[in-house]
Amino acid sequence: MSLVQEETPKMTANYPETFELDAEQREILNQADRFGRNELFPLAQRMDDEEWWPDTAFPAIGDAGFFGATIPEEFGGAGMDLISAGLVLQGFSRWNHAMALSVVAHDNLCANNIYRNGSDAQRAKYLPDLCSGRKIGALGLTEPGAGSDALGSMRTVAKKDGDHYVLNGAKIYITNGPVADIVLVYAKTDPENGAQGISAFIVPTDTPGFKVAQKLVKMGYRGSQTAELVFEDCRVPAENLVGAENKGVGIVMSGLDLERAMISPICLGIAERAFDLSLDYAQTRRQFGKPIASFQMVQSMLAEMYVLLETMRTFTYRVLAAGAKVEIGAGGRGDIHKLTAASVMYAAQTVNKILDLGVQIHGGTGYIWESEINRLFRSTKLLEIGAGTTEVRKMIIAGELLKDMPRG
Numbered sequence: 001m002s003l004v005q006e007e008t009p010k011m012t013a014n015y016p017e018t019f020e021l022d023a024e025q026r027e028i029l030n031q032a033d034r035f036g037r038n039e040l041f042p043l044a045q046r047m048d049d050e051e052w053w054p055d056t057a058f059p060a061i062g063d064a065g066f067f068g069a070t071i072p073e074e075f076g077g078a079g080m081d082l083i084s085a086g087l088v089l090q091g092f093s094r095w096n097h098a099m100a101l102s103v104v105a106h107d108n109l110c111a112n113n114i115y116r117n118g119s120d121a122q123r124a125k126y127l128p129d130l131c132s133g134r135k136i137g138a139l140g141l142t143e144p145g146a147g148s149d150a151l152g153s154m155r156t157v158a159k160k161d162g163d164h165y166v167l168n169g170a171k172i173y174i175t176n177g178p179v180a181d182i183v184l185v186y187a188k189t190d191p192e193n194g195a196q197g198i199s200a201f202i203v204p205t206d207t208p209g210f211k212v213a214q215k216l217v218k219m220g221y222r223g224s225q226t227a228e229l230v231f232e233d234c235r236v237p238a239e240n241l242v243g244a245e246n247k248g249v250g251i252v253m254s255g256l257d258l259e260r261a262m263i264s265p266i267c268l269g270i271a272e273r274a275f276d277l278s279l280d281y282a283q284t285r286r287q288f289g290k291p292i293a294s295f296q297m298v299q300s301m302l303a304e305m306y307v308l309l310e311t312m313r314t315f316t317y318r319v320l321a322a323g324a325k326v327e328i329g330a331g332g333r334g335d336i337h338k339l340t341a342a343s344v345m346y347a348a349q350t351v352n353k354i355l356d357l358g359v360q361i362h363g364g365t366g367y368i369w370e371s372e373i374n375r376l377f378r379s380t381k382l383l384e385i386g387a388g389t390t391e392v393r394k395m396i397i398a399g400e401l402l403k404d405m406p407r408g
């Protein structure tokens, strides 16, 4: 009897390619790192202490050419791709992760979404000022009663009235909300039709009826401004509808995939900084007459941090590369939906583990509010909550894995 199987067993999974940065991409990361260290790091402590928003930062980021990485030059962007945009976030997050969060909400959630889904007239009107950093963008999806079930439970409505839509409702936890000039808002235009009755609107914040109801005080990412926004008979011209009426769900879903791909490099930048700080502290802090790095249990923590960091780097870049191939109008389903959810889930859980070890290595210093490692530690929990929680990410992954499973 032959031991050789007659048929090769079928593989059930695809194993996508690995990815490495090329010279140009490494240069983009270096430039973002230099800008982050020289221009953004000096702002970080005060932003964290006072929840201070430095008004000059966005125009400076715009002047340095870091906004609009994914937007063509004719609209004021840099005409690069999603990988470059991710590398900018990674470089910034090493030095000022709160600013990086504001940047991703502005550049990816708002500007890139308008670029991908807006008309040429909308692109020409809004993108140049967003790309220069003269105007600040935000995205409003989450509501007080609609978080993980953002689409199904959405209550904000937009009712057509002549050549305007009238918005009523509230959005909560909106990054950049208190300082935004332009908010991309999702609202129900056909409330009877569930997720198929949602549309997207560009709402300039000087529109009568728009109000910042409250600025929210956070445990981390404190310099990044967060608000509850209210719309009370807020009339926006019909030309501010993004894409077709009732077709907002496609914009939300594909936008969320790209957002998830972009949150991973923020996790990576924070993890790199936490690792550097911990490696340095372990070699300079002395106990029992020696650097603590000479103790095997501290070495074990450093080794674990290193492995976590490097696995996270590989996965983050691979998924950014996959995200960069997502055509306009695609995403929100299939492999990319699963992969982006997996990447951000892993990166967020991993950066939390890395910070736990980092604070442990720092001992009492790490528990003190004003230490840098503490600032990072207080921030990382958000990465398991924003852009869909860890549980929602698991639901997406399992949903895709099991989509062909016979039901019942």
Ligand SMILES: Cc1cc2nc3c(=O)[nH]c(=O)nc-3n(C[C@H](O)[C@H](O)[C@H](O)COP(=O)(O)OP(=O)(O)OC[C@H]3O[C@@H](n4cnc5c(N)ncnc54)[C@H](O)[C@@H]3O)c2cc1C
Residues within 6 Å of the ligand: 105, 139, 140, 141, 142, 146, 147, 148, 149, 172, 173, 174, 175, 176, 218, 221, 226, 382, 385, 386, 387, 388, 389, 390, 391, 392
């Ligand atoms: C600092 C910050 C910035 C943010 N920025 C923005 C922004 O710019 N724009 C925006 O639109 N939103 C933003 N958000 C909102 C964010 O996306 C939501 O907080 C997130 O989607 C979770 O919603 P929720 O807070 O209502 O939690 P809930 O949905 O109430 O969830 C509470 C818990 O229940 C779990 N849960 C819920 N449903 C299920 C289920 N079916 N199965 C298993 N577990 C479940 C969740 O995983 C979680 O653990 C931000 C949030 C924060 C904190």
